[in-house]
Amino acid sequence: MSPAPPPEEARTAAEGEGGGEGCLVRRAAPLLLGALLSLAPALPARADAIWQAVSNRTLDSQRGGFDVGGGLLVSFGITRAVYVNGDLVTQTSLNFGRVADLTPAQATQLARQMTALNLVQVGPGNSVARDVLAGGTGTIIQNTLNNQHIVNQTVIDARSNAMGMIKNLNIQNTLSDALNRSAAGR
Template sequence: MDTPRTLIVVTLLLAGVFSPATGAGQQLSGLGPEWRPVDPARLDTMRGGFQTTSGMTLSFGIERVVQVNGELLATTRVHIPDVARMTADQATELARFNEGMLIQIGPGNHFEPAGSLQGVVIQNSLDGQDIRAITTLNIGVDTLGAFQDMNAQAALRDALVNATKLP
């Protein structure tokens, strides 16, 4: 999978505006005429943080949980251990996460979305329900090596500075 294209897809999915690709200069579906897609070549220079020359890894996870009265009714989760090397299956899983979730509690609920369902829709026709919808983001960066290098460099610098102060 082409890494820059993968990162663009992830960015769009995370922003909640995933739609079929459009060419430069075309209007994006559902947005006004002032909205234009950014050229992919320009986006390649704006990736920021997903891929580094030092080989740093960015991991991403998202989980959506719906509980009613302490009982787990629905959950969906995605975990991408290395965003820069995301697989096609992980991208598909992320797109599926964006499809949304409908939870209906009690009788007489009816829901017909006008378009595609995104996010969480909870319908409740019962009184006294403890409803919790929780979305958790887990983002990790493997910076331990960088911090160890900085600490070693600081220790070396301090040793050199202090060595000149010896009697």
């Protein structure tokens, strides 16, 4: 076990290179995204479903996001839902705003939602041990009936402006190359 660094070094190490909340957001973003992706099992899309596109304004109001620096914006939300015979039984939605702007109360609520247990019981005679209810996270679905169509669905809505940034970089490089070639020809 190594000795603890002096207070100044500990503060600098905690803040990371450059310091401030931006570094914390850059470090936390991959971990948070990895945690969300681990909650999303690969589910087949329903072939008979008709999906309606909504406007970007509507989507932006439903999801959060954060700025990882350098102009790159990332936003995402996650929705977990259980349907029994086509009827929505339970739904949990998490929308992540700018991580650097989260208040302690919002962080507590977000942590509570991420560690919540959804219990869906279909039919009579279902039971769950108390210790599972007390410490469990995720979704438990119990079914004692025959011929039930049960769907457990996790949807992750992720968005980034990375493609726009790449296009802008390409335009800038093309202009720079053209200017350099025209100046070199004289």
